[in-house]
Amino acid sequence: MRSSCFWACWPLPIMSSESRKAFPFTQFEPLWQQRWDEACAHRTPNPGDADFDPSRPKFFVLDMFPYPSGQGLHVGHPEGYTATDIIGRYKRMRGFNVLHPMGWDAFGLPAEQYAIKTGTHPRQTTERNIANFKQQLRSLGFAYDWQREINTTDPGYFRWTQWIFLQLYNSYVNSEGRARPIAELEAQGVSRDELDARRLAYVSEAPVNWCPALGTVLANEEVIDGKSEVGGHPVERRPMRQWMLRITAFAQRLMDELDGLDWPESIKLLQRNWIGRSEGAEVNFKLEHGGEVITVFTTRPDTLFGATYLVLAPEHPLVDGLVTEGQRPMVEQYRSNASRKSDLERTELAKEKTGVFTGAHAVNPVNGERIPIWVADYVLTGYGTGAIMAVPAHDQRDFEFAQVFGLAVRQVVQPPSGQEWRGFTGEGIAVNSGLLEGLPTAEAKSKIITWLQEQGLGRRTVNFKLRDWLFSRQRYWGEPFPIVWENGQHRALRETELPLLPPDLEDFKPTGTPEPPLSKAPEWVQYSATAKRELNTMPQWAGSCWYYLRYCDPRNDQRFVGEAAQDYWMGRGHGGVDLYVGGTEHAVLHLLYARFWHKVLFDLGHVTTPEPFQRLVNQGLILGEDGQKMSKSRGNVVNPDDVVKEYGADALRLYEMFMGPLEQVKPWSMKGVEGVYRFLARVWRLVMEADEQGEWRLSAALVDLAPPKDLNKVLHETIKKVGEDIERLSFNTAISQMMVCTNAFTAASQRSAPALACFLKLLSPFAPHLADELHSRLAAQFPGLCRELLIAQSWPEYDPTALIEDEIEIVFQVNGKLRDKARVPKDADKTQLETMALASARVQEFMEGKPVRKVIVVPGKLVNVVV
RNA sequence: GCCGAUGUGGUGAAAUGGUAAACACAGCGGACUUAAAAUCCGCUGGGAGGCAACUCCCUUGCCGGUUCGAGUCCGGCCAUCGGCACCA
Numbered sequence: 001m002r003s004s005c006f007w008a009c010w011p012l013p014i015m016s017s018e019s020r021k022a023f024p025f026t027q028f029e030p031l032w033q034q035r036w037d038e039a040c041a042h043r044t045p046n047p048g049d050a051d052f053d054p055s056r057p058k059f060f061v062l063d064m065f066p067y068p069s070g071q072g073l074h075v076g077h078p079e080g081y082t083a084t085d086i087i088g089r090y091k092r093m094r095g096f097n098v099l100h101p102m103g104w105d106a107f108g109l110p111a112e113q114y115a116i117k118t119g120t121h122p123r124q125t126t127e128r129n130i131a132n133f134k135q136q137l138r139s140l141g142f143a144y145d146w147q148r149e150i151n152t153t154d155p156g157y158f159r160w161t162q163w164i165f166l167q168l169y170n171s172y173v174n175s176e177g178r179a180r181p182i183a184e185l186e187a188q189g190v191s192r193d194e195l196d197a198r199r200l201a202y203v204s205e206a207p208v209n210w211c212p213a214l215g216t217v218l219a220n221e222e223v224i225d226g227k228s229e230v231g232g233h234p235v236e237r238r239p240m241r242q243w244m245l246r247i248t249a250f251a252q253r254l255m256d257e258l259d260g261l262d263w264p265e266s267i268k269l270l271q272r273n274w275i276g277r278s279e280g281a282e283v284n285f286k287l288e289h290g291g292e293v294i295t296v297f298t299t300r301p302d303t304l305f306g307a308t309y310l311v312l313a314p315e316h317p318l319v320d321g322l323v324t325e326g327q328r329p330m331v332e333q334y335r336s337n338a339s340r341k342s343d344l345e346r347t348e349l350a351k352e353k354t355g356v357f358t359g360a361h362a363v364n365p366v367n368g369e370r371i372p373i374w375v376a377d378y379v380l381t382g383y384g385t386g387a388i389m390a391v392p393a394h395d396q397r398d399f400e401f402a403q404v405f406g407l408a409v410r411q412v413v414q415p416p417s418g419q420e421w422r423g424f425t426g427e428g429i430a431v432n433s434g435l436l437e438g439l440p441t442a443e444a445k446s447k448i449i450t451w452l453q454e455q456g457l458g459r460r461t462v463n464f465k466l467r468d469w470l471f472s473r474q475r476y477w478g479e480p481f482p483i484v485w486e487n488g489q490h491r492a493l494r495e496t497e498l499p500l501l502p503p504d505l506e507d508f509k510p511t512g513t514p515e516p517p518l519s520k521a522p523e524w525v526q527y528s529a530t531a532k533r534e535l536n537t538m539p540q541w542a543g544s545c546w547y548y549l550r551y552c553d554p555r556n557d558q559r560f561v562g563e564a565a566q567d568y569w570m571g572r573g574h575g576g577v578d579l580y581v582g583g584t585e586h587a588v589l590h591l592l593y594a595r596f597w598h599k600v601l602f603d604l605g606h607v608t609t610p611e612p613f614q615r616l617v618n619q620g621l622i623l624g625e626d627g628q629k630m631s632k633s634r635g636n637v638v639n640p641d642d643v644v645k646e647y648g649a650d651a652l653r654l655y656e657m658f659m660g661p662l663e664q665v666k667p668w669s670m671k672g673v674e675g676v677y678r679f680l681a682r683v684w685r686l687v688m689e690a691d692e693q694g695e696w697r698l699s700a701a702l703v704d705l706a707p708p709k710d711l712n713k714v715l716h717e718t719i720k721k722v723g724e725d726i727e728r729l730s731f732n733t734a735i736s737q738m739m740v741c742t743n744a745f746t747a748a749s750q751r752s753a754p755a756l757a758c759f760l761k762l763l764s765p766f767a768p769h770l771a772d773e774l775h776s777r778l779a780a781q782f783p784g785l786c787r788e789l790l791i792a793q794s795w796p797e798y799d800p801t802a803l804i805e806d807e808i809e810i811v812f813q814v815n816g817k818l819r820d821k822a823r824v825p826k827d828a829d830k831t832q833l834e835t836m837a838l839a840s841a842r843v844q845e846f847m848e849g850k851p852v853r854k855v856i857v858v859p860g861k862l863v864n865v866v867v
Numbered sequence: 868g869c870c871g872a873u874g875u876g877g878u879g880a881a882a883u884g885g886u887a888a889a890c891a892c893a894g895c896g897g898a899c900u901u902a903a904a905a906u907c908c909g910c911u912g913g914g915a916g917g918c919a920a921c922u923c924c925c926u927u928g929c930c931g932g933u934u935c936g937a938g939u940c941c942g943g944c945c946a947u948c949g950g951c952a953c954c955a
Binding site for chain 1: 868869870871872873878879880881882885886889890891892893905906907934935936937948949950951952953954955
């Protein structure tokens with residue numbers, strides 16, 4: 001059915017207004033999607049394949065793969081996906097072997113919660129959601145190689161997630177900070193206990209974030225303001241036996257190796273802040289009675305003379321031993337209160353300092369002074385040594401605490417330029433500080449550290465905020481650990497036992513206790529007569545930590561990725577994924593975890609680059625039409641399916657790129673969609689026109705001739721700008737230029753078919769359906785044109801000579817203000833331009849007879865007369 | 868509190884230190900039409916002067932600086948958004 005026959009006859013045939021489209025995208029978009037599939041147009045051969053061409057450079061362009069939720073795609077997905085699709089198609093036309101894959105990060109809580117509510121197995125929900133997502137993505141015409149589709153819940157995939165876990169389990173970090181096989185330690189006869197204590201995947205009994213509502217523990221990165229990132233439920237700390245990954249051993253490298261990456265500085269900074277390196281010193285304080293020593297960490301050892309008390313975290317192991325009998329009841333009370341507080345409560349109460357005196361005293365090593373020891377929850381157990389020396393004069397928190405409890409405040413730093421010293425935390429000159437007297441802060445620090453080291457009272461140290469990664473979850477829908485327990489000890493499954501599938505359960509509910517749901521499958525749990533399986537599962541991040549590697553070789557059942565494929569697609573040195581596009585929300589989660597795993601795999605020789613993602617770009621959030629974040633409750637959510645139905649996939653793609661710079665936050669506008677839709681219709685009508693019956697046919701204005709000079713110039717300007725703008729990811733300006741070009745061609749009475757064919761190549765990465773449709777129609781009529789799919793054709797080169805004009809416009813300024821313009825020959829030299837400018841009546845008028853002080857001539861641009 | 872990003876027409880925005888506002892949306896006017904839609908053509912930052920073609924002045928959050936010339940570079944403020952937050 002042709003859709004635009006509305007003026008053909010009266011009365012109109014019965015036809016709803018919806019089906020009257022400005023161009024018949026409803027017909028040709030699905031058609032081209034099918035043709036591309038049939039032609040395997042987006043298949044990417046691997047090294048070793050018959051049709052692989054090793055002479056071409058590679059380009060690996062990656063999207064953050066989606067969690068296939070029940071809601072389907074939202075308009076944020078196609079933003080990044082279209083950007084990578086444009087780059088991928090463009091690079092392909094530029095002669096690159098392009099790897100542009102898609103897959104599913106499909107383990108996760110929503111499928112499990114849905115299962116709890118409805119009894120539907122998460123596998124079914126996941127399959128259904130993936131089918132829906134895939135159909136939606138196909139309808140947008142993305143050039144993914146679907147033969148490389150991966151799914152983190154597929155046993156053929158998570159088999160290798162489990163295998164990588166075993167690499168972590170069987171590795172340690174050596175003195176150079178490199179991951180090495182733990183067999184090296186075993187060969188040295190290291191004891192079993194010490195081996196277990198050094199593994200990169202280890203079991204810990206430490207306090208963890210327990211979320212009762214979700215029935216699981218969470219990583220620090222998943223807890224926001226004391227509440228779970230998913231669902232916003234309160235989280236409390238309790239000691240539990242959990243699997244941890246030793247990411248802290250890589251803290252320094254994760255920080256240093258950011259330097260070589262082409263990432264937004266803001267994301268690097270987020271990671272640096274999260275890793276949170278601080279340099280300082282540990283200082284030993286002897287207890288007044290008994291030989292025990294309290295070690296504190298400080299970044300300001302230069303203020304040691306101002307330390308007027310010590311504070312221990314409530315959980316500090318020395319508290320029990322040093323508290324005096326008189327203070328014990330109060331201290332016990334305080335500690336038990338603190339242990340019951342959730343992180344949220346601790347944060348909310350952060351304004352008010354609380355604490356309790358232990359009754360004990362320590363000795364300041366630098367001046368022998370007797371100072372009280374307190375317990376307070378503003379000192380955290382997990383950071384540094386869990387104990388601090390308090391210098392209330394020069395630390396805000398210590399100052400507040402000292403105010404509440406009336407503790408001594410002693411100045412030891414003189415601020416510059418007569419500022420108030422109480423609460424001054426900046427750098428200054430040491431005062432009241434014995435051997436440091438008169439030294440600026442930096443020198444004082446270094447001198448006192450040297451002194452402490454000589455006396456055996458302390459040492460220089462570095463601390464990180466980054467904690468080890470809590471890696472186990474009490475959930476059903478995740479990768480089971482390839483671990484069994486026997487005689488109270490853990491041990492790895494053999495690689496041949498992978499993949500380890502989860503048991504089939506009917507009841508996925510959390511047990512309400514820290515006992516994981518896998519405990520509900522007793523036959524599965526019982527590995528052998530004497531051994532039981534680990535019941536925890538891995539967190540959702542596990543599958544996404546290495547998926548980009550699997551894309552290189554997704555069907556390999558011998559290795560997690562084949563060596564040749566890995567080597568080719570990831571490259572060496574500053575290689576890795578050439579462009580990774582996704583949202584900022586993963587700045588400290590996925591992006592840090594994946595870098596960590598990659599470094600372990602690199603150290604162990606399994607991958608050839610130290611970093612996974614060489615270039616990262618964050619797409620900006622798309623807001624609702626009201627400028628607010630899209631949400632169901634606000635009712636401002638835009639469904640991409642509706643847009644595709646009304647305006648077509650090409651219009652959606654083009655609009656999302658035309659909205660503004662990729663990285664910027666920007667509001668949706670349906671009017672804007674209509675704008676680009678009208679543009680596409682204009683392009684359509686450059687090639688097509690309606691006959692008397694309203695049927696579309698090739699335009700009679702088409703000619704098999706080169707375009708006239710002015711149009712040729714616009715065309716070549718467009719070739720130049722679109723190419724350059726795609727390279728810079730400046731898609732909005734590339735589209736503007738194509739609009740300029742289209743407007744110029746629309747105004748012409750004759751349409752050069754070769755010029756239009758060239759223009760369609762430029763358009764094809766943005767609006768691939770329309771471009772292929774029109775191009776194929778042109779090629780059918782004009783035998784000089786290549787009949788291949790546009791993606792298989794090569795990107796046009798612009799002709800610099802076509803851009804040159806005989807005459808150019810020169811601006812004449814007086815004192816920097818525009819006063820006149822003139823058209824001059826393109827090769828007019830400086831003196832000619834100067835003469836012309838000074839001769840201009842308008843220039844003379846504004847010179848007001850004043851003498852010329854200086855003339856600036858910028859050839860091809862302007863002349864500025866300074867008077 | 869600390870860190871980061873962003874401030875340009877009615878709106879989304881564009882501008883290698885060189886004509887601010889390209890391209891688009893909205894608005895206004897015209898052509899076509901019995902009419903409407905669609906399409907095509909034109910106008911559209913603010914102010915002042917002129918019958919007019921036109922001319923002048925002002926304008927990129929605010930203040931200052933560098934420069935022949937600043938939206939762009941430098942310094943200092945202000946506002947909005949985002950992240951982190953008792954990390955010693």
